[in-house]
Amino acid sequence: NAGVTQTPKFQVLKTGQSMTLQCAQDMNHEYMSWYRQDPGMGLRLIHYSVGAGITDQGEVPNGYNVSRSTTEDFPLRLLSAAPSQTSVYFCASSLTSGRVQYFGPGTRLTVL
Amino acid sequence: QKEVEQDPGPLSVPEGAIVSLNCTYSNSAFQYFMWYRQYSRKGPELLMYTYSSGNKEDGRFTAQVDKSSKYISLFIRDSQPSDSATYLCAMSDPGGTSYGKLTFGQGTILTVHP
Numbered sequence: 001n002a003g004v005t006q007t008p009k010f011q012v013l014k015t016g017q018s019m020t021l022q023c024a025q026d027m028n029h030e031y032m033s034w035y036r037q038d039p040g041m042g043l044r045l046i047h048y049s050v051g052a053g054i055t056d057q058g059e060v061p062n063g064y065n066v067s068r069s070t071t072e073d074f075p076l077r078l079l080s081a082a083p084s085q086t087s088v089y090f091c092a093s094s095l096t097s098g099r100v101q102y103f104g105p106g107t108r109l110t111v112l
Numbered sequence: 113q114k115e116v117e118q119d120p121g122p123l124s125v126p127e128g129a130i131v132s133l134n135c136t137y138s139n140s141a142f143q144y145f146m147w148y149r150q151y152s153r154k155g156p157e158l159l160m161y162t163y164s165s166g167n168k169e170d171g172r173f174t175a176q177v178d179k180s181s182k183y184i185s186l187f188i189r190d191s192q193p194s195d196s197a198t199y200l201c202a203m204s205d206p207g208g209t210s211y212g213k214l215t216f217g218q219g220t221i222l223t224v225h226p
Contacts, residue, residue, distance in 0.1 A: 042218045043156070092214075096206075097206065097213075104155055
């Protein structure tokens with residue numbers, strides 16, 4: 001049981017490039033979410049999903065897309081990277097919405 | 113005003129001290145209350161969670177929730193250098209319009225020195 005896994009661990013992008021951050025969980029959790037963590041800003045919710053095929057926006061969704069075709073996977077896509085998207089990104093999952101969430105190890109993204 | 117307020121510290125204590133970490137909140141609909149520990153360059157790790165008011169103890173850690181005062185606490189007894197980390201409080205309203213999202217405090221940086 002690996003829990004929540006994220007790839008890659010580190011990534012450097014140039015402004016305007018696109019990429020996908022991968023997230024997978026093997027706990028059969030319905031609820032998955034993406035956060036970004038910035039100094040002095042805490043953890044902010046980007047997008048979340050309450051089940052396969054259902055996604056919605058969080059507090060800071062601009063510049064990011066998500067999809068949820070399976071229960072296990074919840075990728076986060078950066079459409080056209082900007083320096084403001086330099087951050088640490090965490091994926092999390094929980095059995096249902098509003099319950100305890102379990103976090104992945106994070107992806108450190110730098111946009112030059 | 114933020115929904116959840118947490119003193120960012122930093123907090124520095126000697127080994128063996130009792131540590132008290134606190135959060136206040138404004139949303140009376142919050143029902144689940146969690147504490148996460150985050151080591152440097154790692155993901156948040158669930159430490160304790162409680163539902164509604166009351167106390168919960170797990171080894172050296174005790175979580176308290178006072179919904180009437182909108183105040184939660186985490187106590188660490190006999191603190192160890194390995195407890196040095198950032199501690200994040202989080203809470204959620206399972207219903208309502210928040211769709212169960214977690215609302216986090218800013219995190220308190222704790223250092224326990226030998």
